[in-house]
Amino acid sequence: MSVFNSRPLDGVIPATLLAFDNDMMIDEAASRRHLRDVAATEGLSAITVNGHASEVHACGFDEQKHILEFCLEEEGDNLPLINGIYADGSLQAARLARMAEAAGAQALLVFPPNSMIMGGQLRPEMALTHFKTIADATDLPMIVFQYPQVSGQGYPFDTLLRMIQEIPSIKAIKDWSNDAMLHEKHIRALQGGEAGRAITVLTTHSAWLMASLSMGANGLLSGAGSVIPELQVALLQAVKAGDLPAAQAINDRIYPLAQAFYTPPFLDMHNRMKECLVLLGRQDRAVVRPPLMKLGDDEIDRLGQALTAAHLPPVGAVSAAAE
16 A cells, blocks of 8 residues: 555655666666665655656666666665556556556656647546546556646646546645646645645756745655755745745755756757756766757756756865865
């Protein structure tokens, strides 16, 4: 039974990165080391694997199973692990869900199917059937990944309410609506029980995290937590405590990294995070699988400057300062 059947699915939940070797194969040892580094942060509620941050789009079923298994072996006794469900078909999603439950995951982060991108919002029964198909395959709690409406993959508000009403295993949404008005509506309505029961809103608006958390989201699920989990924990705690000066001071450190991570092209955000781990001496390589491509030296330099501005100076900068 999932631990999230007895406690809320809230708090700070980093989504970890996936390390590759120079042949673009999974580097298990480096990935384990990264997971340990993140999991050592005090105050985390869980960790997500097989998400955007781990380039799940470029990993096959067997690779995703392997990733989940070695992550559970590494940290599953210390923190609950949430497994991403990234599939264009509902039957494939159900297969991934069964695999995740059998392996020992504690919850599922369910991505919207790309197959719904050309008008799926107009057919709410498609979203309902997708999630019911997964729910029929597993008892694990689910997090609905809510995309921006303009993407063609976001669930309209009324559809989201129906999903929560009709599928009891939905316990939270990961809100990437990218619309401040809709985001606040999600927080007030969903956490307030408008769907008949309260569920958690986990923000992933990491480009404007302090503003988002100040609206009342009860947690966050973010790939930026792969680099700055301690700052995310501190920010949520400060906001919850109503300590505005402390929250502002923490946000002053997060700001330069948010500006660097989420600048266009947006799709390079996790690529940039990998480069930051190398600059910080936490990883040896920043290899990504195509179609993602290695960043240029100028951008890597800008990432180093952002780390320094966040009081996380790159290893080389620390050595130079010591000299």
